[in-house]
Amino acid sequence: MTQRLTPGTAALLTTAPLLWAGNAVVGRLVHTMIPPITLNFVRWVLAFAILLPLARHVLRKDSPLWPHWQRYAVLGLLGIGLYNALQYMALQTSTPINVTLVGSSMPVWMLAVGSLFFGAKVTRQQLAGAVLSILGVLIVLSRGEWSQLLALRLVPGDLFMLLATGSWSFYSWLLVRTSEPAGLRSDWAAFLMAQLVFGLAWSGSFAGVEWSLGRTHIEWSWALAAALAFIAIGPAVLAYRCWGVGVQRAGPAVAGFFINLTPLFAALLSAAFLGERPHLFHGVAFALIVGGILVSSRR
Structure with missing residues (x-):
């Protein structure tokens, strides 16, 4: 059951986008390593x-995880195996700002997935907000030039990020559809570990496919080691903890709007660490996405 959005819950749902913006920037920094x-x-x-x-x-053999292993296998696939791999693939050909702005279509995906697969009702205000958010994403995909959309000239990374966003929407809705004992969900470390057990199997299998294609070169350095330490501690452990608790308290539809803070943080971090200045179309896109949030949240 969801609760009223409190300052504490808002802080949790803000911390996760901040760390994920850092994840996008670091992923771009090490994409050649x-x-x-x-x-x-x-x-x-x-x-x-x-x-x-x-x-x-x-x-342990008597853990409450095993009677519900199918659910955690799906959560591990969507949240660990697919979402992050697709985002890192997106960063091979796209910038952190573009990737996070495309990810700002999350409220649209949340509404669509909730309505089609989980029986959630969609209001007119939410539909209007979704249209504004879609326009913002289209501006990012077209780089501010509508002719690019007509010619279907899309950067592969943008498409990977759209797939990642859809995967994360299913993951977030499944977080609040639960039948396992409350003790497993109330312990954030145990809840994430339950997903990791299967998420590691999925991500390891996908990495094996990548290695079989000959992509095995790694440039080990202190910079790469520091990057791995950051993304393991911050965007992985801490952000997932904050997001999981925040979604359980506020619900997926409300939590989805906080994803739109990610491009703002990514723009600031990209300017500081990558020297990538935002363009005018980034500002227009972000304004439309924020407008979608405001319209969708009106009662």
Whole structure:
């Protein structure tokens, strides 16, 4: 059951986009050092090692995880195996600003997935807000030139990010559709570890496919080590903890709007660390997406 949006819940749902914006910037910084799917796999191996002292009891034979393994296998696929791998693949050909702005279509995906698959009602205000958000995303995809849309000249990274956003929408709705014991969900480390058990299997399998295609070169350095440490601790463990608790408190539809803070943080971080200045069409797109939030949230 969702609750009223409190300052504490808002803080949790704001922390996650900040860390994920940092994840996009760091992913772009190291995109030539390590293959994208391998990066995702190594990230979650490190996160598993961090969580193991806190939640090793989840791996026991009598753990409440195993009677519900199918649910956690799906959560691990959507939230760990697919979403992050697709985002790192997107950053091979797109910038953090573009990737996070495309990800700002999240409220649209949340409404569509909730309505089509989870029986959630969609209001007229939410539809109007969705239209504004879609316009904002189209501006990003076209780089501010509508002729590019007519010619279907899309950067592959933008398409990967759209797929990632759809995957995350299903993941977020499944977070609040639960039948497992409350004890497993109330322990954030155990809840994430339960997803990681299967998420590692998915991400490792995808990395194996990447290696079979010959993409095995890794340029080890202190910079790459620092990047791996950050994305394992911040965007993986801390952000997932904040997002999971925030979604359970506020619900997926409300939480989805907070994803739109990610491009703002990404623009600031990109300017600081990558020297990538936002363009005018980025500002127009962000204004439309924010307008979608305001319209959708009106009662």
